[in-house]
Amino acid sequence: MVFNPTLMKRDDLEGLLILPQHPDEFTGFIFYESALVNGSPADLAFGVAVTGQGSPGNVMSHPNALQMVVDAATNNPNLGVIEFHTHSFETVRRHGQVFATQLSAADHQAMVAHSAYFIGYSHLHLP
Amino acid sequence: MRLYGVVNGQVRHMPSQVRQAVDGSPLEARLDQLRRNYDPALRRLIIGDFRNLPAGRQNPAQQRSSALVIDDRVPRDILAGNYFLATGVIGGSYVADAMSNWWMGGAKEIFHNGSYCLFGMGLALGAYTILNHFKKGSR
Numbered sequence: 001m002v003f004n005p006t007l008m009k010r011d012d013l014e015g016l017l018i019l020p021q022h023p024d025e026f027t028g029f030i031f032y033e034s035a036l037v038n039g040s041p042a043d044l045a046f047g048v049a050v051t052g053q054g055s056p057g058n059v060m061s062h063p064n065a066l067q068m069v070v071d072a073a074t075n076n077p078n079l080g081v082i083e084f085h086t087h088s089f090e091t092v093r094r095h096g097q098v099f100a101t102q103l104s105a106a107d108h109q110a111m112v113a114h115s116a117y118f119i120g121y122s123h124l125h126l127p
Numbered sequence: 128m129r130l131y132g133v134v135n136g137q138v139r140h141m142p143s144q145v146r147q148a149v150d151g152s153p154l155e156a157r158l159d160q161l162r163r164n165y166d167p168a169l170r171r172l173i174i175g176d177f178r179n180l181p182a183g184r185q186n187p188a189q190q191r192s193s194a195l196v197i198d199d200r201v202p203r204d205i206l207a208g209n210y211f212l213a214t215g216v217i218g219g220s221y222v223a224d225a226m227s228n229w230w231m232g233g234a235k236e237i238f239h240n241g242s243y244c245l246f247g248m249g250l251a252l253g254a255y256t257i258l259n260h261f262k263k264g265s266r
Contacts, residue, residue, distance in 0.1 A: 009155070009158055031165075033161055044158055044161060046158045046159075046161035046162045047165075047169075047173035049172040049173050068168055068169070068172050069172065072168065075166065076165060076166075076169075
């Protein structure tokens, strides 16, 4: 399987970079559609939603926001969604430097489990 | 700080995939069009302006550092090749992500997360596949 590069608007990208600098952790989704850009397949990320704000070491989506994402993915077959969450500098200070660069085992399990909501909607490969 | 995401059930280190769109290009118009195409419920959810979020500790040095991290300097063909190798041989998820970041410590991630068994099986299967290929080819 080959993943397309994800192209994102500069404002959205810079917004994502700011999130880990808040003490709390955030979780959310990046929305994209696959398209050909200059003849090459790419995922065009056209929107970012932050669906949850937690504490250093713990974050989950608000149920209503999560349901909106699930509904949007269900109703729009071409819509791709990428779930993300941040590790803040406070997460690193409290729980260890390792979390500046690594997922915890629980993080990994949770993210893969959540992605089950979106199987079939999350990626469209172009030839 | 790193940003992780899941695509098709696979955890990905986002900075290895997310690249900045060029300002002012036709791509910008296409992105705006996509943003408008979706239903109002989704558009309400989408946050295009992060300035509404609590600012936290804005440290310019940290921002510069993050910007460097997200700058994708992994050649795409190498990235694609690694993903193909990992998913094609092992069929795993996290291993694929780690493989893509191999030179940035991906191997360490594999061992830290207890996936070394999968990795070993993948290597063995890969070696078997390659050897079998040459065996057939020599007939």
